[in-house]
Amino acid sequence: MKVSHLLRAIVVVASTIFGLEISTRADSSLVGYLGVFFLGDAPNIYFYLSNGNNAIFFKALKSGQPILVPTLGTAGVRDPSIINGAGSEAGKKWYIIGTDLNIAKTTWDASQRKGSLSIYVWESTDLINWGTERLIKVENDNAGMVWAPDAIWDSVKGQYLVHWASKFVSQADSNPTLRIDVSYKYSTSDPNHTGNPGPDQIRYAYTSDFKTFTSPQTFINAAPTSIIDLSLLQLGTNSYARFLKNETATNVYMERSDTGLFGTWTRPGGVSAMIHSGVEGPYAYADNLVAGKVNLLLDYYGSDGYRPFTSTNMNANAWVDADRANFPTGLRHGSVIGVTQAEYDALKAKWGT
Template sequence: MSENPHLSRRALLGMTAAVPLALTLGSGTAHAADSAYAMVYFTESTNLGDGTDYGLHLAVSPDGLNWTPLNQNNPLVTPTSGALGLRDPFLMRKQDGTFVVLATDLQGTDWSRDSVYIHVWDSTDLRTFTGYRLLKLHDMTDTHSWAPEAYWDASRGQYGILYSSVNSSGHNVIMVSYTTDFVTTTSPQVFFDPGYDVIDGNLTVGVDGVNYLYYKKAQTLVGARSTSLNPGSFTEFSTGVAHGGTEAPTVVKSLTSNTWWLWGDTYTPNGVFYAWQSSSLASGSWTALDQRTYTQPVNSKHCGITTITTTEYDNLLAKWGSPAWNRLKSYNYPARYIRHSNYVGRIDVYPIEPYKDSLWTLVPGLADSSGVSFRSVNYPTRYLRHYNYALQLDANDGTSTFAADATFYRTAGLADASWASFRSYNNPTRYIRHSDYVLRIDPISTTTDRQDATFRVGY
């Protein structure tokens, strides 16, 4: 959930499989091997204003680390019952090869609002979402049904739906209700109660005969394990990880290596995703992942991730397309992005408010169409241009001088060729770089200079 410091859940992972093979899901239908990733999420800006939307958002990624929001980062569907908004969406491929989406029935941050229901959608291809309904999980009063996730319990021949509710002792526990169709459920049971407040259960089933449950405990992500899926059988074992107040754990395995990733989300509005990695779930030990390697969709909160096929990935991009804008991440300060503030170009720490200050439309260069110019999304008559070597956001006055000052050539990143650097059109010995977090164009000679002048163009 994304909540006050008393709550929440989820995020992402992975690498890309190279060759699709045929797989069979339980007794379901065969389908091509998964080779990419899909993420569901909702959005919140820092001030809960522009950029906040409690509908179902979707992004895709070939590597599970850097994401392309679909539909211009707008929702694909929005709940029409209950609270008329969702939090904490979860995405799973069912045994028959189709998908189900679950989400908390809550709009905004009114944590006092209790619901015995969750939102549910079905989908065959993630391009259309059908069968929208509210699913009742329990009859308990004065409590909630937060952060639902699902898993297949082969021994029962049922799906388990995990969610957070308050028990009779007055603290949050992880509950489970079973279902075969996500239309009706059995009576709920306590799945995990260590005797203190826990929320946001994320379950990884059947790794060398062991099942792993990660959850939020006192602002930290902690794991428990069991050789069965029986309620009450899990015991805590892992070393906790956190980056500030962290919630929303999601564990996913790389599609191409023995690497596992644990993702978490800070619980503040417009939370920041952090990731850790491990080569062994059994070790319970995690190492922080460099923020250079991953980028969350702008304003994204509390995600659910599943793997998809290459065909599904291609079809989703074909239907929804990539955003018409980009964000540019600093190479040596990867928590920071290029933005304008009071019309000055600089790099600031994400989340950025207003968030559109960090969105740019990369258009053909005003002075040379083989170059690029950076047009502001929220001030579309203004472009980044250099003036006395400093970068500022100015209105295009139509002059050749302005066009030249606002045109740059994109090159391989000076510090990392897989990233990008930008050489000035009319000062060709100078590149865009940051200095004391402010953007300017300078000659580049040192290792630090090259790092200052390298950026990742993404979303």
């Protein structure tokens, strides 16, 4: 048995006995990372490839030109998330989903009241050929928008759980006697959604193919606090970390559950703990080389975009600034996956760096 295989076996055994995290372990089959982002003034999809297995050293593919340019909907995509196929699609399929929003054609207020209720979807069997996008409606007409869609494989359900942020009218508008701000629905008598909007909440639906989705439901409602930009990372069989932006306080924080996606979530470091303020679009990804290490990107939306952070303790609010010397500036809310040697070579051969 090779030493690397022996060490991985020891980690798995120890994890079983002591309940340690195992899915954030290093993966010897992965040799690099593919990053998928949009740029602030260019709502298209851009690919960045890592310099080998350095999780925070990226170079633009295709000489910095967009890989995917949407033509449907608003013809502008934000917050792209690349999703590894799972279940029967593991290693055979990848999806990219994103927000249907071209802010140059609207306003922030209008985009939250009567914004797109659909998400962009591209799919590929090789990370190279992505075909034509499709626009799939996932939210009800009484919602204001669908922002920052992302997905995670739910092994219990055997489907992808797709989640996004949406906004509804304040229930206080419908019942003036209420003195609390609770998310509700825009009335059918208010088709233009002119009512006072309530706080953002996280919604979700299930899909097996990113073509048909179950009816949307509420995943996280923290009213009166607005929350957006959910990112989920599996830590173990039934353990997850989730990262959210508190839109009200404009900071990003982390919560953890060891009882599943719909279990009990607590915030490491205490109920007021946060990672950073003045940031959004958190995206966390496990390190290919260091077992238990997690890389986190935070979008400094009022400054130079994404900056990297790292942690080796997901039971604490213990994030440190990573070396930014080789991390590109100007990247906005996106996502990162690990890639194999064959995938890395194919991406480099197709678009260079």
